[in-house]
Amino acid sequence: MKILLLTGFLLTTSIIFGETKYSSEQYIDMWKNTAIAQMLSHKIPASITLAQGILESANGNSKLAKEANNHFGIKCHKAWSGATFIQDDDTKNECFRSYVSAADSYTDHSLFLSGRGRYAGLFELKLTDYKGWARGLKSAGYATNPKYAHLLIEIIERFHLNQYDKYTSVDEKDHHLRKKHPSKIAVMEDADKKHNNTHENANVVKGDEQQATANNNTIVIRQNSHRINTNKNKVKFIVVKEGDTYLRIANEFEMTINQLYKYNEFIKKDVLEVGEIVYIAPKKGRALRMNEMYTCQRDLSLREIAHEEGIRLNNLMKINLISNPEEIINKGTKVTLR
Template identity: 40%
Template sequence: MRALIVLSLITLSSTVFGAEVTYTSKQDYVKDWYSTAVRQMITHRIPASITLAQGVLESSFGNSDLAKYANNHFGIKCHEWTGERIYKDDDKKNECFRKYTTAAQSYEDHSQFLTTRSRYAKLFTLEITDYKAWAQGLKEAGYATNPKYPELLVQVIEDLKLYEYDKLGLTNSKNIDLAEIGNKNEEVSSSKSPVKTPTVKNSDKHKATSVKTKTASGKEEVIIEVENTSLNKKVTTVMSPLKKTDRSVKVQANKVKFIVAKKGDTFYKIAREFELTLSQLHRYNDFPKGKDILTEGDLVYLQPKRAASRKLRSVTLEKEMTVIDISQAYGVKTSEIVRKNKLESASSVIAKGKKVKL
């Protein structure tokens, strides 16, 4: 039975919900979560400034009941959520909100929430550095009911100078191993002993500094540094270069590249490995939007499927299949299979022995 949790104003035991973190300032909250926001920017193309500002606003910089007892920093409601949930009065009485094991999961789910819903698609046509347009776009797409939501976001971004983190996300993002960015900032210590530190500056527009260097032990690193006047210090993050994949990439008969999922694979892991976004992988594979855990043996396409089969005009099914199953098996877009065969939807089931146009 799925766990249901009702949030009330009574004291909730930290042994049930985990250790409670209290932030004394917005700056402290940003200091803990900026690197996670940058990671989300690199992976999902959502400005780090927007993610951080929403976290500050929606969670009262980590001190709201939802943040403390459900690790929900963005006020995301249940919708199609199948995990643990928590109930709280909001716009309506006793509304359902998502509950996460860790706050980092809340950040990842926030990104997936924006990238997999069509009403937010317009956001991804905007300049990634135009935080004012993103703030307005979130309001227009219905993220919040407060008519002043864009102004509130912009005020947080400008007061805390969160746009500095957008520069960090833009700096040599393809050379960054995202797994190396944790929730806590890392200062470059003297024990690193760089052998050589040539400074490579970006254009004046970005003003961030990226340095490729080696430690005394010969380990290669990328050091990214950006001036952070809101924290009155320079923020430095140390990361290893992105490792090249050793996974076998196959080419389907319809000339579409794919891999075969291994045990424990997720869309997030594969997206990071092949430098794609989660929204791209979902589009390429026609899997349900909330799906992330893959089954061993699943075909995962790394590029868009074709509108038609290059070799087969049609196929007679040897077993009952859905349109999505056929699409994955033959590398043909579900929308085209639905159209050519005059079916109702991609979830339509086609009986064994039926001929399907490809």
């Protein structure tokens, strides 16, 4: 099976506050051939590579992807001698690899997996066994998110990425499309940022689904579908709507799913509930002085209180000398928040 060059190639681009924001579909169009080429060279399913890129880089919108061309969240480790990028992750000021181009990030991702013994078992799986690869990556410690495998599988099945695992070659014309037609591609690499001015001649339409076309360029300005609220401890949050998923919310606010899980201290759960609070910024270490005490209006756990108040659970456990965050606290009990 070959990838055929699509004539009249059209890519929609979202621009918010003067910055380009890419959708999952755009990301796939941009990088599917690179993922297939890496699969043919290094025997890593293209679906897995694409899903990891979407998840780790928030469709190429994350700060790490934009400023360091790192689409897979690969940290420096001792053997890395290249450029670096520092940002907070599981701990403060962690060292991440930085690349000249995003394509280099794809190559290094393949070398990273194929060159480490802990991932060796994955290469015994079939290229079409994306579920086995997803679970194997989580088991081998690629990410700390307990739902990492589930999230990869969800992305692959939602966008039918496993179709690319069956390809046996990459059409060279399509592979070099972004080089020959830069005005038709939403280029994510720093080296190609000079092409962004091609959007100036395109029609612009506001709205979630509307789009206008001019000279094969389409720009859609998407307005956030969620209202951003701030709680009494000054933490930003949104309220879950019907049809929301972790991936959809993360993409809307240009976050990775790992960030979303970290900010909300999510435990293992698959479905968001309508009306639920989801924080889009880190919780506070303690409440503001005016909110020092919390009086339980019903029976609930310390985990629920921490989420309601936007305060980190571990901090509340230490302040209140509680070892089990799921222990039910009776109605009327006062809980110290700072």
